[in-house]
Amino acid sequence: MKIPSPVMWARLKSPWVVHFNSGACNGCDIEVVALLTPKYDVERFGVKLEPSPRHADVLLATGCVTEQCAERLKRIYDQMPEPKFVVAIGTCACSGGVFAGNMNVVGGIDKVIPVNAYIPGCPARPEAVLDGVVKLLNALKGPPKTPAPKKADEKLVEVKSASVTAAETKPLEAKSNA
Amino acid sequence: MLSSGKDLLTILQEKLGEKAQIQAGFLGKASITVKPGVHRDALKALLEADEKLGIVAISGVDLGPQIGILYHTRISNGIVTVRTEVPRDDAKITSVTDLIPGANFHEREVADLFGVVFEGHPNPKRLVLTERWPDNVFPLRKEVKVSEIKLKPESSEINAPEESASTSGELVNITIGPQHPALLEPEKFSVKVEGEIVRDVEPRIGYVHRGVEKAAESRTYLQDVYLVERICGICNSCHATCFCEAVENILHTEVPSRAKYIRVILLEINRLHSHMLLLGHAGLEIGYETLFQYMWRDREPIMDLTELLTGNRVVASTLAVGGVRRDIREEDVPKIKATLATLREKIGFYKKLYENDTSLKMRTQKVGTLSREDALKLCVVGPVARGSNVNIDVRKDDPYEAYGEIPFKEIVYTSGDSWARFMVRMDEIYESIDIIEYALGHLPSGPFRVKVPRIVPAGESVAHVEAPRGELFYYLKSNGTAFPERVKVRTPTFANLGSFLKTAIGQTIADVPANFVSLDPCFSCTDR
Numbered sequence: 001m002k003i004p005s006p007v008m009w010a011r012l013k014s015p016w017v018v019h020f021n022s023g024a025c026n027g028c029d030i031e032v033v034a035l036l037t038p039k040y041d042v043e044r045f046g047v048k049l050e051p052s053p054r055h056a057d058v059l060l061a062t063g064c065v066t067e068q069c070a071e072r073l074k075r076i077y078d079q080m081p082e083p084k085f086v087v088a089i090g091t092c093a094c095s096g097g098v099f100a101g102n103m104n105v106v107g108g109i110d111k112v113i114p115v116n117a118y119i120p121g122c123p124a125r126p127e128a129v130l131d132g133v134v135k136l137l138n139a140l141k142g143p144p145k146t147p148a149p150k151k152a153d154e155k156l157v158e159v160k161s162a163s164v165t166a167a168e169t170k171p172l173e174a175k176s177n178a
Numbered sequence: 179m180l181s182s183g184k185d186l187l188t189i190l191q192e193k194l195g196e197k198a199q200i201q202a203g204f205l206g207k208a209s210i211t212v213k214p215g216v217h218r219d220a221l222k223a224l225l226e227a228d229e230k231l232g233i234v235a236i237s238g239v240d241l242g243p244q245i246g247i248l249y250h251t252r253i254s255n256g257i258v259t260v261r262t263e264v265p266r267d268d269a270k271i272t273s274v275t276d277l278i279p280g281a282n283f284h285e286r287e288v289a290d291l292f293g294v295v296f297e298g299h300p301n302p303k304r305l306v307l308t309e310r311w312p313d314n315v316f317p318l319r320k321e322v323k324v325s326e327i328k329l330k331p332e333s334s335e336i337n338a339p340e341e342s343a344s345t346s347g348e349l350v351n352i353t354i355g356p357q358h359p360a361l362l363e364p365e366k367f368s369v370k371v372e373g374e375i376v377r378d379v380e381p382r383i384g385y386v387h388r389g390v391e392k393a394a395e396s397r398t399y400l401q402d403v404y405l406v407e408r409i410c411g412i413c414n415s416c417h418a419t420c421f422c423e424a425v426e427n428i429l430h431t432e433v434p435s436r437a438k439y440i441r442v443i444l445l446e447i448n449r450l451h452s453h454m455l456l457l458g459h460a461g462l463e464i465g466y467e468t469l470f471q472y473m474w475r476d477r478e479p480i481m482d483l484t485e486l487l488t489g490n491r492v493v494a495s496t497l498a499v500g501g502v503r504r505d506i507r508e509e510d511v512p513k514i515k516a517t518l519a520t521l522r523e524k525i526g527f528y529k530k531l532y533e534n535d536t537s538l539k540m541r542t543q544k545v546g547t548l549s550r551e552d553a554l555k556l557c558v559v560g561p562v563a564r565g566s567n568v569n570i571d572v573r574k575d576d577p578y579e580a581y582g583e584i585p586f587k588e589i590v591y592t593s594g595d596s597w598a599r600f601m602v603r604m605d606e607i608y609e610s611i612d613i614i615e616y617a618l619g620h621l622p623s624g625p626f627r628v629k630v631p632r633i634v635p636a637g638e639s640v641a642h643v644e645a646p647r648g649e650l651f652y653y654l655k656s657n658g659t660a661f662p663e664r665v666k667v668r669t670p671t672f673a674n675l676g677s678f679l680k681t682a683i684g685q686t687i688a689d690v691p692a693n694f695v696s697l698d699p700c701f702s703c704t705d706r
């Protein structure tokens with residue numbers, strides 16, 4: 001689906017983000033909040049933290065996804081208007097991290113909803129989150145005009161898919177643990 | 179009040195006589211083994227002997243044919259454990275909530291995780307596990323394998339009609355959470371209001387329950403250090419220190435004195451960043467966003483200090499059983515001192531603000547007042563207790579690491595309202611700066627880590643530290659292998675949550691955020 005350009009321009013200029021903690025240790029969450037404060041000041045890129053998922057473009061999801069939160073996470077994703085993007089922040093959000101295989105843990109945001117960008121780190125540094133969001137926005141513009149980033153950069157922030165159509169939501173599966 | 183643990187034991191032995199076996203110096207100051215039923219007498223005797231007595235934690239332990247129930251209680255200078263056993267097939271015991279109201283959540287947790295029925299409990303509902311959890315599966319019993327747990331497919335919670343703003347008679351029910359701008363963490367509170375006045379608060383915690391206690395049993399002691407410090411990203415060093423202390427107690431390892439001082443520095447840096455985080459966040463909750471932005475700006479140098487000392491901004495990963503993993507370099511000491519000196523100046527500005535700013539005082543003074551009696555009854559800990567004129571601080575009462583050698587003041591405020599709880603933290607920032615400066619000035623030379631065996635002999639121990647939010651408690655049981663038998667974590671917010679349910683009632687709904695945030699709630703700690 002091709003988005004009309006003025007809308008795209010507005011979206012890239014000022015993406016509104018909603019933050020959801022799906023069972024994180026607060027480490028990533030305080031780093032997401034630190035993004036809003038003077039040292040990192042993410043608002044200079046037009047990024048605004050929005051309390052309601054219904055007004056948000058990007059979902060910043062942290063945590064290893066507990067069973068209780070999985071349904072909530074899916075519900076918040078469903079409430080967001082199209083097109084919508086998901087950024088998984090922190091190692092737990094990417095893969096379950098240190099909690100992978102625990103009881104009550106689904107393990108990873110992408111087990112519940114499709115994810116567009118993964119930002120690893122325990123916790124992810126504010127610079128890395130900033131970099132991830134900016135890379136996601138650049139990816140939305142289309143193929144990059146600059147040469148592809150070097151290997152080391154890819155490791156830091158991997159923009160998996162920049163598809164603007166929401167991929168089909170994976171069903172919640174019964175947990176298979178190690 | 180008693181001066182030493184020994185007097186207390188004599189009194190207890192006289193009162194309980196043949197019914198109790200008292201073992202001094204085990205599981206805290208003493209362990210009192212009783213038959214089920216007598217545990218109430220033992221707790222009553224302790225209550226009469228010490229006015230500051232409170233429940234620290236109730237641990238369940240799977241002992242094969244029996245389920246052990248351990249009531250860890252706090253006396254003026256340490257922990258006394260009352261232990262009893264109930265048969266596994268008929269796990270029933272009389273509740274102690276009528277004696278000590280603070281035991282309420284602890285009993286519900288043991289009921290959830292071990293299937294022990296507490297007879298006479300006022301509200302025996304599910305606390306930490308999901309509503310979809312299968313019946314009669316109690317996860318911390320040994321026979322339960324994580325891979326075999328099959329959750330119920332349907333979630334009654336999601337399918338139930340939305341209860342937010344539903345009306346039941348005169349009361350209106352307002353649901354806050356699990357996703358709410360005021361809560362950084364997913365938890366749910368059902369607040370019943372009559373007009374503007376709150377009449378009842380019903381919490382539903384457990385949204386962040388990650389099964390850490392169960393997982394710790396299947397990982398080695400080395401892995402567990404990194405697991406437990408990820409229970410909470412904010413007070414991570416406190417969790418790691420407390421776990422390491424518990425292991426060291428069983429191993430009888432003496433940590434080198436340099437490591438003790440480095441641990442103190444790390445713990446106090448944790449406290450500095452946590453208190454500043456909260457005092458800024460409080461500004462956000464009461465509609466004073468400038469304060470939030472300023473406070474967090476000045477908190478950044480503390481994060482840089484953490485990075486300088488540990489290599490990471492938030493999760494330190496520096497603690498190890500037997501010491502610390504990283505030394506403090508000589509050339510870093512002046513940098514740390516300079517940062518702290520700047521911080522001290524800046525905190526002066528915020529203290530004046532909290533003391534004099536009219537709008538801040540109007541939003542926090544006489545809001546959520548907790549009397550000293552209630553604070554003792556509900557067994558609250560940390561700044562919440564100290565704001566209500568209860569002088570408990572593990573660093574003073576039962577010194578660990580190098581705290582016995584470092585001079586500092588215990589901050590106590592008497593008014594018991596939200597403002598007092600904020601001011602306790604404000605003054606503790608000064609004390610923390612002093613402690614770090616003293617520790618840097620008196621840093622002993624020598625090794626910072628000793629080698630410890632990977633296999634821990636069978637034994638049991640308890641450890642507690644003063645985390646930023648209050649007393650953090652660990653109970654550890656080892657079985658002679660490289661894996662622990664049981665790790666019990668009781669976090670400060672779990673103890674403090676009960677006070678919010680008490681103080682919110684009768685106040686206006688607009689005061690709920692200020693009151694709530696003054697507890698410094700941390701639910702990743704609470705749920706584990």
